[in-house]
Amino acid sequence: MSEELNLSEVLRIRRDKLKKLVEMGRDPFKIEKYKATAFSKDIKENFGAMEGQLVAIAGRIMAKRTMGKAAFLDIQDKQGRIQSYVRQDAIGEEEYDILVTYDIGDIVGIQGTVFKTKQGEVSIKASEVLLLSKSLQVLPEKWHGLKDQEIRYRQRYVDLIVNPEVKETFLKRNKIIKAIREFLDDRGYLEVETPILTTIAGGAAARPFVTHHNTLDLDMQLRIANELYLKRLIVGGFDKVYEMGKMFRNEGISIKHNPEFTNIELYAAYEDYEDMMDITENIVAYCAEKANGTTVVNYQGREIDFKPPWRRVSMHDLVKEKTGIDFYAFESDEEARKAAKEKLHLEVEGHMKKGHLVSLAFEEFCEKDLIQPTFVLHHPVEVSPLAKRNPDNPLITNRFEAFANTWEIANAFSELNDPIDQKQRFEEQLAQKEAGDEEAHPMDDDFINALEVGLPPTGGLGIGVDRLIMLLTDSPSIRDIILFPTMKPIEK
Numbered sequence: 191m192s193e194e195l196n197l198s199e200v201l202r203i204r205r206d207k208l209k210k211l212v213e214m215g216r217d218p219f220k221i222e223k224y225k226a227t228a229f230s231k232d233i234k235e236n237f238g239a240m241e242g243q244l245v246a247i248a249g250r251i252m253a254k255r256t257m258g259k260a261a262f263l264d265i266q267d268k269q270g271r272i273q274s275y276v277r278q279d280a281i282g283e284e285e286y287d288i289l290v291t292y293d294i295g296d297i298v299g300i301q302g303t304v305f306k307t308k309q310g311e312v313s314i315k316a317s318e319v320l321l322l323s324k325s326l327q328v329l330p331e332k333w334h335g336l337k338d339q340e341i342r343y344r345q346r347y348v349d350l351i352v353n354p355e356v357k358e359t360f361l362k363r364n365k366i367i368k369a370i371r372e373f374l375d376d377r378g379y380l381e382v383e384t385p386i387l388t389t390i391a392g393g394a395a396a397r398p399f400v401t402h403h404n405t406l407d408l409d410m411q412l413r414i415a416n417e418l419y420l421k422r423l424i425v426g427g428f429d430k431v432y433e434m435g436k437m438f439r440n441e442g443i444s445i446k447h448n449p450e451f452t453n454i455e456l457y458a459a460y461e462d463y464e465d466m467m468d469i470t471e472n473i474v475a476y477c478a479e480k481a482n483g484t485t486v487v488n489y490q491g492r493e494i495d496f497k498p499p500w501r502r503v504s505m506h507d508l509v510k511e512k513t514g515i516d517f518y519a520f521e522s523d524e525e526a527r528k529a530a531k532e533k534l535h536l537e538v539e540g541h542m543k544k545g546h547l548v549s550l551a552f553e554e555f556c557e558k559d560l561i562q563p564t565f566v567l568h569h570p571v572e573v574s575p576l577a578k579r580n581p582d583n584p585l586i587t588n589r590f591e592a593f594a595n596t597w598e599i600a601n602a603f604s605e606l607n608d609p610i611d612q613k614q615r616f617e618e619q620l621a622q623k624e625a626g627d628e629e630a631h632p633m634d635d636d637f638i639n640a641l642e643v644g645l646p647p648t649g650g651l652g653i654g655v656d657r658l659i660m661l662l663t664d665s666p667s668i669r670d671i672i673l674f675p676t677m678k679p680i681e682k
Contacts, residue, residue, distance in 0.1 A: 545570025
């Protein structure tokens with residue numbers, strides 16, 4: 191209780207200080223702009239050239255030490271921190287008396303000359319200090335001392351102020367996203383935009399968020415993927431397209447899942463899933479080099495090397511190797527379901543066919559061993575409604591998922607461009623939905639129409655950008671690399 195009272199008193203004192211400044215005609219919130227001419231890191235790194243120069247810096251007070259008629263302020267700007275030395279005789283007695291009332295967290299503009307203290311610290315010798323914004327809250331002195339860790343995500347603005355490494359993570363995120371665009375732009379891909387609000391959320395197996403358009407009196411959904419629109423553009427004559435943006439899936443929240451996440455999908459006419467493997471391993475390696483200067487990353491104590499080429503193995507072979515069961519060898523789906531239940535103790539649903547069981551067994555027994563980058567190939571047709579069948583084995587598709595650190599980070603295939611086969615698969619998906627599969631793919635008649643107009647042989651790829659960024663920044667949770675992750679509101 192005493193801590194709460196003390197905090198309340200501190201907050202009251204800060205407001206009283208603001209009130210006095212306003213009464214003096216020094217309301218900081220009336221200041222509209224301040225021109226900074228230099229920044230902390232640049233000044234420190236170029237001290238030899240900048241010594242004695244008059245500069246103006248702007249930033250937040252992170253530490254303050256007052257010693258009689260002189261004070262030291264640690265100022266944090268966009269590049270880092272730099273010290274400012276302020277003497278009473280340099281700025282005037284009245285200004286100095288006001289300055290000593292400033293609090294940690296206040297934002298100031300400082301004009302002065304670049305010099306080095308007797309201790310050898312590059313600093314600014316102030317000739318003018320101007321309060322630009324008054325902080326009415328108290329910054330934590332040490333972030334890890336807070337009792338509620340989740341407040342880091344709820345108040346990201348505070349997290350960024352007091353934890354420099356957090357800011358570095360998001361600067362690195364920006365580098366990775368730019369690198370993805372550079373890689374694709376340099377290879378002739380066109381960046382496009384497709385609808386986020388749709389009447390049919392297709393392109394993936396997931397539950398959508400549903401909303402309502404009042405004027406049209408129409409239920410609509412937030413996209414779960416942008417695949418079907420991008421393939422329509424290939425039909426229309428764009429040979430290479432990509433879109434990076436937000437997807438929305440109404441599913442659980444975990445260290446790897448946020449309902450709103452960043453994904454990229456790209457499509458190339460006259461290419462196949464083999465070409466998509468080449469793009470995947472090279473784009474990831476390119477991003478790793480751009481972000482960290484190497485393809486080798488250390489993720490939570492585990493070393494992973496993204497240097498191409500990556501291992502390639504079929505899903506069926508992995509399952510057979512791990513479980514000793516060849517699901518395709520059973521004469522009926524019923525026999526396969528029985529084996530999955532009795533021998534592997536899997537939770538099997540009545541609608542599941544052999545291909546479903548291969549996929550289920552893979553998730554249960556194989557994913558956990560896929561540490562180094564691996565392409566898992568030839569998914570069953572039952573779980574791949576948009577992928578081309580393998581010409582040598584119609585039970586599987588020319589599809590792959592890329593795994594690293596046991597996570598799926600990419601999904602790709604040779605796109606199904608047969609409208610008759612596609613319609614049949616959509617109808618099978620509808621039957622699965624009626625049997626209880628809430629994530630089964632919906633029917634999309636307009637997409638079928640687009641395929642009937644004619645989709646050339648096409649390779650398509652989707653990469654989970656957030657998961658990739660987690661790996662390349664050594665971030666243990668997806669919340670660490672999303673500026674404002676989805677959070678349950680605090681109950682009052």
